Amino acid sequence: MEELTVRIFFGVDCLEVTFKRMEDAAAFFDAAAERYSKENKSQAPHKAAQAAPAPEKAATPTPVRRKREFDDDGFLSTAAHGRFETHSVMPQEKRARTNAVMRPLQRAPPPRSSALQRRPSNPPQDSSMYRGYRDRSSLALGSFGLQNLGNTCYLNAVTQAISALREFVTDLRDMPRRICAGKLFKCTVDILDKMQDTSLLAPLSPAKLREQIAVAAPMFRGSGQQDAHEFFLEYMNQLHDELLSGLKATEPMEGEEPLLATQSHFDAEVQKNLRCIECGHSRQVLERFRDFSLDFGGDAPEQLQEMLRRYFQPEILEAKCEHCSAETANVDLSLTEFPKVMVLHLKRFVPNMEKQIYEKQHQAVRIPSTLDLGLACASPRPPARPLAAESPSRVSPGSPAGPSYRLRAVVAHDGPSPRAGHYVCYSCSATGEWSLYDDSRVKRLPVGEEPWSEVGIKAYMLFYVLCKDESDLAS
Numbered sequence: 339m340e341e342l343t344v345r346i347f348f349g350v351d352c353l354e355v356t357f358k359r360m361e362d363a364a365a366f367f368d369a370a371a372e373r374y375s376k377e378n379k380s381q382a383p384h385k386a387a388q389a390a391p392a393p394e395k396a397a398t399p400t401p402v403r404r405k406r407e408f409d410d411d412g413f414l415s416t417a418a419h420g421r422f423e424t425h426s427v428m429p430q431e432k433r434a435r436t437n438a439v440m441r442p443l444q445r446a447p448p449p450r451s452s453a454l455q456r457r458p459s460n461p462p463q464d465s466s467m468y469r470g471y472r473d474r475s476s477l478a479l480g481s482f483g484l485q486n487l488g489n490t491c492y493l494n495a496v497t498q499a500i501s502a503l504r505e506f507v508t509d510l511r512d513m514p515r516r517i518c519a520g521k522l523f524k525c526t527v528d529i530l531d532k533m534q535d536t537s538l539l540a541p542l543s544p545a546k547l548r549e550q551i552a553v554a555a556p557m558f559r560g561s562g563q564q565d566a567h568e569f570f571l572e573y574m575n576q577l578h579d580e581l582l583s584g585l586k587a588t589e590p591m592e593g594e595e596p597l598l599a600t601q602s603h604f605d606a607e608v609q610k611n612l613r614c615i616e617c618g619h620s621r622q623v624l625e626r627f628r629d630f631s632l633d634f635g636g637d638a639p640e641q642l643q644e645m646l647r648r649y650f651q652p653e654i655l656e657a658k659c660e661h662c663s664a665e666t667a668n669v670d671l672s673l674t675e676f677p678k679v680m681v682l683h684l685k686r687f688v689p690n691m692e693k694q695i696y697e698k699q700h701q702a703v704r705i706p707s708t709l710d711l712g713l714a715c716a717s718p719r720p721p722a723r724p725l726a727a728e729s730p731s732r733v734s735p736g737s738p739a740g741p742s743y744r745l746r747a748v749v750a751h752d753g754p755s756p757r758a759g760h761y762v763c764y765s766c767s768a769t770g771e772w773s774l775y776d777d778s779r780v781k782r783l784p785v786g787e788e789p790w791s792e793v794g795i796k797a798y799m800l801f802y803v804l805c806k807d808e809s810d811l812a813s
Contacts, residue, residue, distance in 0.1 A: 346370055482541040484533075486777040488561030493544055495761040496570045498775040499747035499801050501533050502765035503679055509599040516596040517584035522577055525550045541778035551576060565756035566749050567629075567683050567799060574600055574628055604628040607675030612657050616664035624674070629681035629799075639702040642800070643709070646682070673711065676741050680709065680802040687756045696755050705748070705790035709802050711740030743802035748789045750796040761798070764789035 343356045357363035484494040501507065507530050513519065525547045532542050552559035555572050578600035585598065610623040632645040650671045657667040684703060687696040746766050753759010763775040764783075772783040783789070789797075 482538060483775050483778040483780045485541045485543045485545075487543070487545060487548065489563040490544065490548065490561070491761040491777055492564050492566040492569050493548055493558070494777050495749045495763040495775070496566050496573065496799075497529065497544060497547070498533075498763035498765055499749055499799070501530055502747040502763075502767075503603070503801065503803065504768060505803065506599060506603040506679060509602065513581060513584075513596075513599055517581060517588045520580040520584055522550045522580050523584075526577060563757045563759070565687070566751065566761050567631075568756075570681070570799065571628065574604060600628075603678045604681065605675070606630075606673060606677040606680070609672050609674045611670040611672075612655075612667040613670075614659035614662060614664050615654070615666050615668060617659065617662040619659055619661035621660065628677075629683050631683040631685050633685050634699045634701055637701060639704065639794075641704050642682070642706060645684075645703070646709075646711075673740070676711065676804070678804045679746075680711075680743050680804070682800040682802070684798055684800070686751070686798060698754055700795060702794040703797055705745065705794055705797055705800065707745050707788065707790050708805070709743045709745070711743070742805045744805050745790060745800065746803045747801040748793060748797050749799035749801075750789075750793045751798040752796050764793065 343354060345354045355366060357366065484497060486494065510523075510530075511527055513523070529542060529544060529547055532538065548558060551569075551573055554576055558564060558569065558572070578598060581598045581600060585596065606627045608625050608627060610625060611620060612623065613620040630646070630649060632642075632649055634640060635645070635648065650673070652668060652670045654666060655669050656665055657669070658665050659667065686699045688699060689695075690697050748764040750762050750764065751759055752762075762777075764772060765775065766772050772788050774781045774783060774789075
């Protein structure tokens with residue numbers, strides 16, 4: 339009599355039992371099927387496995403071929419925990435002719451995802467070999483970007499731009515050695531450090547940073563879209579004030595007056611010369627800025643250098659004269675202290691008082707990779723900080739050209755208004771390679787596709803870093 343083998347599969351494991359009598363095989367099969375049916379019902383009550391009748395007794399069992407069922411992916415459907423097959427034990431030649439396979443039990447419905455049942459066809463590989471939502475250009479960067487917490491692209495874009503200001507980040511990390519660090523400072527350094535960690539395998543969450551900033555500025559607590567420029571100023575103001583409080587609470591070391599990283603990198607000083615149009619009496623006013631907001635001149639494409647020159651053009655303003663009480667004066671502006679980081683804000687959003695909305699200016703702006711402030715420096719005086727020692731030939735009085743800056747990051751906006759649309763950041767690495775940071779997606783730009791030639795129509799904030807020598811200009 340021909341032997342009969344019953345095989346029970348549990349995932350990739352198989353239990354094989356061979357019987358000499360058909361009755362014994364059928365009895366064993368019934369018992370196994372009944373137990374499997376009970377277990378399957380307990381895990382999926384809505385789809386209990388149905389036991390098939392036992393094979394009829396016969397001296398020579400006729401193999402039964404059942405139609406195979408395939409799932410949507412083209413894989414054989416299998417049960418959630420195991421499957422049963424019976425195979426006649428025949429000589430190799432006979433089995434090849436008949437291809438006899440007995441399946442007396444109707445198998446349970448396939449699981450929700452047949453991918454869970456697939457066996458790997460290759461040996462395990464390193465995680466870097468897997469493709470996810472990043473392309474290979476981002477894999478090479480070792481960065482996953484920042485999570486979008488619900489319309490927080492404005493926060494992500496600004497944070498990426500700040501991360502690209504490596505000189506500022508280095509000085510910021512060094513601050514706790516001289517002052518008491520606060521909560522916002524710790525959140526800032528923590529996320530900036532993690533953004534440079536190439537071993538991370540998931541996007542970073544800026545939730546703690548947002549929560550800390552929202553303590554004093556609740557408008558940033560929710561998931562609504564906000565203006566990236568407003569967020570940058572609020573962020574830097576809070577960070578600066580916290581560092582200043584820590585400085586006041588720390589006893590200074592003898593012979594040392596520590597500079598705050600926010601002040602030494604972002605602060606610029608503008609001198610306003612006011613001359614009365616009635617009596618000619620003049621006076622000077624010094625003001626400090628962390629950024630410069632530049633107006634558009636019309637509908638034609640703009641030159642960034644020209645927009646900056648217009649900012650420092652003489653103009654007539656309402657200003658009461660101390661000598662004759664006249665209320666109008668000519669005002670001349672000049673940069674008297676140059677920042678290490680020149681932040682330029684392009685005023686694309688203009689309020690329409692009649693419609694009570696902000697209208698966006700869509701003009702293209704030609705963004706140079708290097709920026710010379712010669713046109714803006716009408717009569718510079720020696721800066722009050724050690725910046726002059728770093729680049730004396732560029733900031734000395736009477737110099738025909740001002741200091742030179744190189745573009746480091748661009749925050750771009752695509753959309754109709756400051757609170758609708760999407761923000762991204764383009765930034766330059768220490769090796770001179772540009773990358774696009776779109777929330778959690780990171781893409782390295784090919785050589786020749788630098789952002790200053792591509793995003794002039796969407797550029798919103800520009801971050802230029804002071805060049806210390808000619809090598810910075812050539813890089």
